[in-house]
Amino acid sequence: MKRRGPLKELWNSTEGRFSLVVISGLVILAIFAGWIAPYDPYDITQRTFPLQPPSTRHLLGTDGFGIDVLSQIIYGARVSLTIGVLVGVGVAAIGGFIGALAATYGGISDTLSMRTVDFIMVLPGLPIMIMIMTTIGSSFWVMVMIFIMFGWAGTARVTRAIVLVEKSRGYVDAARCAGASKMYVLMKHLLPATYSILFVTAAFAAGGAILAEAGLAFLGFGDPKLVSWGKMLNFARTYNAMILGAWWWIIFPGVAVFLASFSIMMMGIALEKTFNPRLRERDR
């Protein structure tokens, strides 16, 4: 039986369809923010009266600075999605590679990397991130690096487990007997076996990164130059949105964070189900 394309398979599940629609919507918003957003949040001349409730002119109202909330959410999608994609890819690449390497070569490299993984998994993430960002400064790229630094461990562990299973199958030994180097086997046979799971973990890492970015930006560690959802919430809290009754300033950015993270994680679940049909039975 010929396997259907993964995208098509995704489309066939409810979760998959939902996540594909939302994610592609967000991606379109992020890429064409300049055309889609009714106002440019970076342009000071396009500000109006602060704290206007949602209306036809400002669909989601304006914040305490007089900036259109909808436009900020559209522009903010850029930061969240970019962080999500970069961290997802980074975590999958680094975690996958180290995990596969550890499983293939075993011995000291295995012990060492798995010890590191154990260590990273139990670390208090946010305090350490705050410590690092306090000492070396907070910027977009620092944030991406830190998220990857904390994220790869889980992926490495999962990948290692899968490669170990794969390794015990006959064909690897056969390939080794035929004279293939360990590296060759790793690249040619073992890594491809992990691709499916890497996609899944990448999706979860991306969703987690979006949440983590919002959290850090909320605490004031976001990139000061960029409009982001977490920063909107930070300002909403700092500049008294609650007292001013500006619920739209608090609710909508939070919904945006939720939607982005939720749809990406949902995609992870959908992928997991297409790759691992046994789960389908359990968790229908």
Next chain:
Amino acid sequence: MKKSLAFVLSLLVSVAAIASYLNVAMIGEVRSLNPYFVSSSAERQLIGYLYETLLTTQGGMTVGAIAESWEVSIPERSMTVTLKERAFHDGTPLTAEDVAFSFNMTVEKRLPMGPLLAWFAGAEVINEHTVKLNFRVLNSSVIDMIPVAIPIIPKARWKDVERPMEFSNLEDPVGTGTFKFSRSTPQTVTFDAFDKHPDAPEYISGIVFHLVQDQTMGFLGLVRGDYDYIAWDLDPVLATQILQTPSRYPDMNVAITEGINVTSVMFNHRREPMNDLNFRKAIQYAVNYPEIIERVYQGYASEASLGMIPSTAEYVYDGSLGAPVLDVDLARHYLEQSDYDGRKLRILVSSTKEQMEVAEYLKLYLGRIGIEIEVDVLGHEAVTSRLQSADFDMAITGYTIGAQPSMLFYHMHTSRGEIEDGRVAGYNYGGISIPEIDAVLNRIWMSFEETALKQAFVDLQRMIAEFVPAVPICVPNRVQAYSTKRFTNWQISDVDGVFTSETLRVLQPK
């Protein structure tokens, strides 16, 4: 059921107990009450109630606090101070011995209290009520600064403190101030009125300071009546809302008074084209001042004086100079005269809402006359570090000179802008070096007599208006909120705002 009953009970108990204690919300932390080292504005305020200094400043002039009178001897480079009758919170009387100890400790223990102490040589006891302070250098700034900065502590309690820098003083701080320490919990500090102080409150029994984490919580507490005053300036947007919908905020009052902080554009005079007067004037004429006051500060700011000094420094403020105005043609004219080559300039700004917005507007205005700038937003500390290393073109900054205008010496004198080890020696980060301004500052420095001092300040403001070392944008108002739900008779002073020692003295519980 039982639990909810207990809730109600504990609520009732707490309401009954707070009767005549004023409840004040503060932002930040009180980590230590060591009066020599203050690390937050909350600590600074508390220390201000617990401890006193010899002198203090009021409306731009130096006046006595513990000092009854003082005499300056220029040849001896000294100052002889006669003390008022005061007692410490533990009942022991304040003597010259304590004052001398307080001053000498800074030298003996090498307390890092800034460059000022490089000028201080030691204090000696003349008699029980008289102390003589000796200086290495004598100028009016020494008198303005040192007796204003050193807290007077009881010798008996501090003489055994081996390392004052590592002394948190939270157990039982004792000073001579109008309030004495009572107790503290993780989120509150309670002070009792100190009846033996002549300016002690007459009707309230003390203050409970509530340390809150953010403005929203503090403000909500004020609305609900948990607090009577919040010790920070209200956000302009919020102030507008209170004033527009008073029915939603019963008992709430907003006191709008003149500010002491001059929001300005600082230039790095070491670089082209900022060292060119025509360029600076071009910028001065390019800014739409009313628009910034209206849009950024919601109207809660006053026009700045061309002479920089704000009106709260009432003794030296010169109101006749007027405010900078917008005149685009004139701005273009000055720009043509200048040697600006059209390159992109960067403006440094710290990440507070107002400063960021001012910078954005500046970018817009300068763009209109053909100066392209880029805004660099950094955290407060990063901004300071860039300023200290003189690594900037322009910056948005607040000159806090309303209370102590003589600080201008440190902001504008050539000597304070010299670079040592890659760092600016003083607060003159921009390296302002204008001989005419230096000359007047030197005069202020050596004026110990009131009329001469005032005249020197008048001349200084003219010079500043003429040479535009920085462009003053506006003076944000102080916007303070208080509640008359439980206390009345709040006093509003246009110079000091509403939460003054006078208010505390006469405030009455309802």
Next chain:
Amino acid sequence: MVLTIFLALTFSFLLIRLLPGDPAERYYGDPRLPIEIKTEIKAAFGLDKPVYMQYFIFLGNAVKGDLGISYTYRRSVVGVVMERMPWTLLLTTVPTVLSMVLGLKIGTYIAFNRLKFFDRFMRSVAFALNSVPTFWLALLMVMGFAFYLPIFPLQGMIDPLAVTMPERFFSVLRHAALPWITIFMVTLPSFAVHVRNLTINILGEDFIITAKAKGLKKAQIRKKHVLRNALGPLFSILTLRVAGLVGGSVLIETIFSWRGMGLLVLEASRGSDYPLLQATVLITIILVIVANFVADILQAVFDPRVRYS
């Protein structure tokens, strides 16, 4: 374990060293001091010695439990951290333990009633909550139950005027309620689903099938076999949470103004109090490492499979 603690110490020493500028300067705060005073202060803190010497001094002091003096508190950082720890533990352990106990019950229940309505509901809630920013949820809770419906205090840990013991006790309880509810709301569903999945895996294992074949009743199976076997893996989930238990939740503590470890980290960061920042993070890491070590041993005791292998 000792090795990882050593690594953590080294890492934090290096990180603080990476900072631009002069560490002594950060202590005395003013770059414009006379040079001889600067030298004196440097000597007093051992900062005039070469970096490797400073490193050994740092390690030596750390072993003695001395991590330095806070720039802002003017006293030993370890003392400051230890004062905050109980508050954080109070905030985190109560809802975590509660959601564990309840999660165990609900989790096994939905495992046995899998694919029924309640199971689906629990799982979708858990999954959705995964993507809800916790701080936002907390913000909504404050907005709803402390502002619009003023049932709970807005923030803080204790009423300053509560003096007697019972007064203080109830005051803390009242202040902790809303953050507890928030944490509980977030942890319970995910915990229940964890238990569910574990149980389902165990149910598929041979010995359960044997038990069923022996004719044991559902309840008996649940009690005798499933719970006992789930305890081990559950323990390892718990160890992953130790960091959160000890280190506190920066975001939750910020929103409820709960002065625990999380707020301490933030506060130290804002005040550039590097020794305090370093100590808070280090002590959290060390406790986490120790807790994991203990958990490993305990797990071996509880989980028969680990013991026999």
